[in-house]
Amino acid sequence: MQRNGIKMKEGEKDLLSLNDDRGVVFNIQRFSIHDGPGIRSTVFLKGCALNCPWCQNPESIRLLPEIITRDIKCIKSGKCADICPQGAISLAEGLRVIDWEKCDYCLKCAEVCPSKSIEVAGEHKSVDEVIEEVEKDSSYYRRTGGGMTISGGDPLVQWRFTLALLQKARQKGIHTALDTTGYARWEVLDDILNYTNLVLYDIKHMDSAKHKEATGVPNEPILDNLLKTVKKPEVKVWIRYPIIPGFNDQEEELEKLCEFVITLGPTVEKISLLPFHKFGELKYTATGKVYAYRDCTPLSDERVEELKGLISSHGLHTEIGK
Numbered sequence: 001m002q003r004n005g006i007k008m009k010e011g012e013k014d015l016l017s018l019n020d021d022r023g024v025v026f027n028i029q030r031f032s033i034h035d036g037p038g039i040r041s042t043v044f045l046k047g048c049a050l051n052c053p054w055c056q057n058p059e060s061i062r063l064l065p066e067i068i069t070r071d072i073k074c075i076k077s078g079k080c081a082d083i084c085p086q087g088a089i090s091l092a093e094g095l096r097v098i099d100w101e102k103c104d105y106c107l108k109c110a111e112v113c114p115s116k117s118i119e120v121a122g123e124h125k126s127v128d129e130v131i132e133e134v135e136k137d138s139s140y141y142r143r144t145g146g147g148m149t150i151s152g153g154d155p156l157v158q159w160r161f162t163l164a165l166l167q168k169a170r171q172k173g174i175h176t177a178l179d180t181t182g183y184a185r186w187e188v189l190d191d192i193l194n195y196t197n198l199v200l201y202d203i204k205h206m207d208s209a210k211h212k213e214a215t216g217v218p219n220e221p222i223l224d225n226l227l228k229t230v231k232k233p234e235v236k237v238w239i240r241y242p243i244i245p246g247f248n249d250q251e252e253e254l255e256k257l258c259e260f261v262i263t264l265g266p267t268v269e270k271i272s273l274l275p276f277h278k279f280g281e282l283k284y285t286a287t288g289k290v291y292a293y294r295d296c297t298p299l300s301d302e303r304v305e306e307l308k309g310l311i312s313s314h315g316l317h318t319e320i321g322k
């Protein structure tokens with residue numbers, strides 16, 4: 001299966017949903033201030049059912065670990081080419097070149113690369129290993145009202161692992177947030193929300209056909225799940241709306257978003273506007289993927305402020321970037 005350069009083996013998506021003690025984590029970001037209230041540790045899990053062409057973490061979409069390259073660190077030792085069982089690596093005129101079509105993510109090249117020019121994105125970790133890392137900043141959480149956020153990718157892909165992480169954090173008295181697409185069976189999300197204080201819930205487009213065209217999935221399950229989520233008064237919701245030029249930045253789209261959010265009631269505390277940027281661009285080449293937004297110009301600060309004003313004019317609380 002291959003979409004937009006993201007390769008997945010058949011059955012890969014099911015591998016980890018069966019496992020509740022170990023998951024694939026690609027980063028734990030301490031002292032995060034953009035993924036919920038206070039100072040937080042954000043645990044980034046691999047795997048996403050969507051495949052947004054603007055994604056800032058393209059290394060997060062595939063479920064299993066993969067290689068990520070940094071050409072500037074390459075010392076042309078050739079060890080990677082020698083060990084690659086697929087013959088996917090060549091040294092042409094002294095440059096290391098990877099034929100990504102041939103790569104099957106065996107990770108052997110990363111193991112032998114002496115200069116760490118090829119590394120692995122994603123690591124199998126246990127619930128206890130993750131929570132041990134998260135607990136290092138417990139004193140900051142207490143002082144600032146922070147806690148742990150599970151992000152990705154989408155944490156609902158490795159949902160059993162996500163559930164186990166949230167349960168463990170809850171036992172330890174750590175505030176929990178879930179940063180999600182909302183794309184899952186309701187039974188799964190419902191269970192997870194029992195251990196979640198705050199959901200950062202993505203809406204990318206109100207039109208299902210356009211949503212599907214861009215992300216690969218329709219938006220009905222996402223909006224249906226959101227309608228059910230807001231009926232849980234113990235869970236707070238922040239809507240996250242990535243503003244993607246030409247896709248969902250038109251005023252009429254923002255109007256439709258506001259009309260929908262108004263119906264959701266007080267559980268929704270705010271709409272976070274996340275302006276498109278290109279900080280993730282290099283990671284596409286580094287992981288053998290295609291970046292469709294190379295020529296896209298981000299919106300000006302003034303335009304983003306205008307869109308924020310439009311949302312505020314509906315009496316909805318909104319912030320930029322948080």
Ligand code: SF4
Binds near residue numbers: 110
């Ligand atoms: S990860 Fe890909 S490029 Fe690296 S050794 Fe394996 S098949 Fe070759």
Ligand code: SF4
Binds near residue numbers: 054
């Ligand atoms: S939903 Fe988020 S993580 Fe998944 S592909 Fe889209 S932007 Fe990336």
